[in-house]
Amino acid sequence: MNRKLILCLVLTLLCVKALKAQTRLKDVLLSKYYRGSLASVFDSIAVDHNLKFSFDRERMRYSFAERYADMPLDVALKYICLEYGLKYYVGADNVIFVLDKKQKIDPITMASATQQIGEKATIAAVKHNYILTGRVIDASSGESLPYVSIGISGTKLGTATNADGYFTLNKVPSDTSTLAINYLGYNKTSVHLNPDLPKTGFIIELKPDNELEEVLVVADKEELMKVSEKVSMIKMSPQKLAMLPNVGEKDIMRSFQLMPGVSASNESSSGLYIRGGTPDQNLIVYDGFTVYQVDHLYGFYSAFNSNAIKDVQLFKGGFEPKYGGRLSSVTEITGKEGNSRGFNIGGDISLLSLNAYVESPLGDNVTLLLAARRSYKGPLYNKIFNKFNSSNSSTAQQRAPMGGGPGGRGNAFDNATTVSSYFYDFNGKFTYKPSKKDVLSLSIYNGTDNLDNSQESSAPSFGGGGGGRGFGFNVNDVTNYGNLGGSLRWARKWSERFFNTTVLGYSNYYSDRDRSNSNTITDEDGNSRDIKTGTLENNDLKDITFKSDFEYAWRKDNKLKFGAYGINYAIKYTYSQNDTSTVLDRHTSGNVAGIYIQDQQFLLGDKLSLEPGLRFSYFDQTSKTYTEPRLTINYKLNNKLMIKAATGKYYQFANRVLREDVLSGSRDFWxxxxxxxxxxxxxxxYILGASYETHQYIFSAEYYYKDLKGVTEYSLRFNPSRGGVSYEENFLNGIGYAQGIEFLLQKKIGHYNGWISYSIGEARNKIEAYSPNYYAASQDVRHELKIVNIYKLGRWNFSGDWVFATGRPYTAPQGGYEITLLDGTTQSFINIGAKNGSRLPDYHRLDLAINYELRGADSGTNIGSIGLSFFNVYNRKNVWYKEFQIADNQVVETNVNYLGLTPNLTLTLKLR
Known part of the structure; x- marks a missing residue:
């Protein structure tokens, strides 16, 4: 009896201590935010408040976001346990035991502990059908994350963050709902709401999925690419580009070429040929300003440094009225702001270029990011440069007169070739956040290519005696082109429902090309005569843009977007032949101004989404107003099956016109x-499609049709009218259309993922000067099949892609002849066949890549990677284009091929 009494007294004392401990937890106020793994958060709380925690560290590696400041510890622990499926006890010795629901503590401790949160604990909702606003940021850098998908589990409700990471979620069923957060390149995250969390200014932190092995997550991770629920939209993760094979650089534009509806058979163009369109019909917006030159090194690499890019999304058609001025598609690129939580530096080195970046906070509200890239004369650069210039060099050598001593066949010329070629680009971004409602940023970009493959030849005087005739021959082959751009941007959150972004942007595209031959002939009397032949081209485009975009969630089931814009263009183009004849000299300027409005409505229990819109543009060169109606429809039959449709009218005021040149290859100019x-x-x-999505797979199909008017080319094959030279008559206008069907099967998650895409389509034009009937456009590719495979094994990533495409059309000469002019020179004349009446051979290649992730010795976090890739593994001789020359009144055809087997090695390092 005494023993039982003593035991009861002991248990009573223990319970009293436990109750005191419980009371103590209520008195502990978390006065600051904590982040990291749960284990590190518990350690920090214990130090800050002189507490003791007991837990299994291997089971407490969940990612913890800073959501519970200014909250009593017992309330915070309750929400943490409910969010991560945990339970906690307060022991008699003031130890806080945190366990998952499968764990148990020993009976003695259990007898003296008070359970605070058990397996069946729930939270009663306080608020229903309310509006939740907040912001999504990167957990490690503090950068805002744009266009993050936010849904409410168990419903069809959802939204996306804007370019600055802000979101407004209407009709949240209750303040105990669960949010599902999805963003490419980041861990999928579930956030369990509770009544004590803020309804406004709610911060959600996401961790990059390269930390997957360090942190246990609630759901699966997203991978490189995702087909959006929006019609004809694809998202890409810049952080994951290294997973794909590449020729020499992590390349956003090249990666998009592996997607359905985007042609992958143009190795010499990193511009996007989308659904039968041309690269100039694709609007490319970088931090609010337009980029007109998107490639380096003759088109083999894009001009965008992936280390400076935070987000990129592609609209292949049917895009909303916020965008305009292009006929085919929109690529929107958001640059990084810079790390607001610490200094970081990193870079890449490959067989092609050096790439470095630095980012840092400058005080509490300012961040800075600088990134630069420059090529160097490595084996890969030289291979591409020589491939592009081999035909030009051989042509120049054939044209250079050969001489020798009397009776000999030797070459007496002194040849000097000075090859000076490189490219570079620079990105800078300065971001200032004066308040929680304002973001000011200055973004700068400059990309330049300098390509010089000129040659100089000379021969000593020859003839009898000490005098004689001399000869000098210079081949100029100089190309300089690039794009300078920048923007000043102000984003403001006026209220929880009203956002505004205002941008002042500037862009300057420039291109200078000198393809001329200079001959200097000295006669026996010492008199010299210069003969210059060839072409000179100059193209310069300046674009000053002002636009202001507004977004207003005016009702729970409506979101209104509207804005105004103005663009000033100044474009000049000069094309000269033989140093004396100016074929074309145009200097034009003009202004475009307009407004747009768009409404998003949810009907039929949020199953049906309608987005009607209008865009009005006034162009002063024509004194006309152009009306562009747009409509997008999404209908969710169930949680897996969705039907999409879109239609719209689009106008383009600045065009890149093709200049046809059958012998030397066609070029284009703005x-x-x-x-x-x-x-x-x-x-x-006109677009109609459907998608079926499960947990692991997605299948989508889309049909598109585009009706084109105002298709323009420039050709010198037709003589201008007699009675005066008027090369302006050589602009040829017509119509066209493009149509096709795209199919995609993608495995989204898991150690093995990838996709298969197939496109069948046609692009046809009709210009009366060429033909009274429709003919294949130069970018017409009937069939394309792309297979992409990615496999992750620990710190290793293996990937491969195979591309097949039917041949592109080209115009072939049917015959030719040469005549000798009075001055002794020769001139070639050709008979041209049907416009694009011939086709190149089918195109196909296989690429492979291996990447190994580098980890810090102490922290175990990702600090870089080593990558090895092989482009065109089986060395397929894919035809780039055909050259034609006239020899003995016969047309001689030569294939110029793309790159063969090309390996590349890349090392990537970063501080954090």
Whole structure:
């Protein structure tokens, strides 16, 4: 009896201590935010408040976001346990035991402990059908994350963050709902709401999924690419580009070429040929300003440094009225702001270029990011440069007269070739956040290519005696092109429902090309005569843009977008032949101004989403207003099956016109429409598609049709009217259309993932000067099949892609002849066949890549990678284009091929 009494007294004392401990937890106020793993958070709380925690560290590696400041510890622990499926006890000795629901503590401790949160604990909702606003940021850098998908589990409700990471989520069923957060390159995250969390200014932190092995997560991770629920939209993760094979650089544009509807058979162009369109019909926006030159090194690499890019999304058609001025598609790129939580530096070195970046906070509200990249004369650069210039060099050598001593066949020329070639680009971004509602940023970009493959030859005087005739021969082959751009941007959150972004942007595209031959002939009397032949081209485009975009969630089931914009263009183009004849000299300027409005409505229990919109544009060169109606429809039949449709009218005022050149290869140049020789081009889109998505897979199919008007080319094959030279008549105008079907099967998650895409389509034009009937456009590719495979094994990543495409069309000469002019020179004349009446052989290649992730010795976090890739593994001789020369009145055809087997090695390092 005494023993039982003593035991009861002991248990009573223990319970009293436990109750005191419970009371103590209520008195502990978490006065600051904590982040990291749960284990590190518990350690920090214990130090800050002189507490003791007991837990299994291997089971407490969940990622913890800073959501519970200014909250009593017992309330915070309750929400933490409910969010992560845990339970906690307060022991008699003031130890706080935290366990998962499968764990148990020993009976003696259990007898003296008070359970605070058990297996069946729930939270009663306080608020229903309310509006939740907040912001999504990167957990490690503090950068805002744009266009993050946020849904409410168990419902069809959802939204996306804007370019600054802010979101407004309407009609949240209750303040105990669960949010599902998805963003490419980051861990999928579930956030369990509770009544004590803020309803406004709610911060959600996401961790990059390269930390997957360090942190246990609630759901699966996203990978490199995702097809959006929006019609014809694809998202790409810049952080994951190294997983794919590449020629020499992590390349956003090249990666998009592996997606359905984007042609992958143009190795010499990192621009996007989308659904039968051309690269100039793709609007590329970088931090609010337009980029006109998107490639380096003759088109083999894109001009965008992936280390400076935070987010990129591609609209292949049917895009909303916020965007305009292009016929085909929109690529929106958001640059990084810079790390706000610490200094970071990193970079890449490959067989092609050096790439470095630095980011750092400058005080509490300012961040800075600088990134630079420059090529160097490595084996890969030289291989590409020589491949592009081999035909030009051989042509120059054939044209250079050969001489020798009397009776000999030797070459007496002194040849000097000075090859000076490189590219570089620079990105800078300065971001200032004066308040929680304002973001000010200055973004700068400059990308330049300097390509010089000139040659100089000379021969000593020859003839009898000490005098004689001399000969000098110079081949100029100089190309300089690039893009300078920048933007000043102000984003403001006026209220929880009203956002505004205002941008002042500037862009300057420039291109100078000198392809001329200079001959200096000295006669026996010492008199010299210069003969210069060839072409000179100069193209310069300046674009000053002002735009202001507004977004207002005015009702729970409506979101209104509207804005205004103005663009000033100044474009000049000069094309000269033989140093004396100016073929074309145009200097034009003009202004475009307009407004747009779009409404998003949810009907039929949020199953049906309608987005009607209008865009009005006034162009002063034609004194006309152009109306562009747009409509997008999404209908969710169930949680897996969705039907999508879109239509819209689109106008383009600055066009890149193709200049046809059968022998030397066609080129293009930017020019402003004038509604006379160069009309305002237009397109009408019709899109219908469906997608079926499960936990691991997605299957989608889309049909598209584009009706084109104002298709313009420039050709010198037709003589201008007699009675005077008027090369303006060589602008040829017509119409066209493009249609096709795209299919995609993607495995989204897991150690093995990838996709298979197939596209069948056609792009056809009709320009009366070429043919009264429709003919294949130069970018017409009937069939394309792409297979992409990615496998992750620990710190190893293995990937491969195979691409097949039917041949592109080209115009072939049917015959030719040469005549000798009075001055002794020769001139070639050709008979041209049907416009694009021939086709190149089918294109296919296999690429492979291996990447190994580097980890810090102490921290175990990702600090870089080593990558080895092989482009065109089986050395397929894919035809780039064909060259034609006239020899003995016969047309001689030569294939110029793309790159063969090309290996590349890349080392990537970063501080954090």
């Amino acid at each position: 020019i402003l429409s004038d509604n006379n020789n160069v009309p305002v081009s237009s397109a009408t889109h």
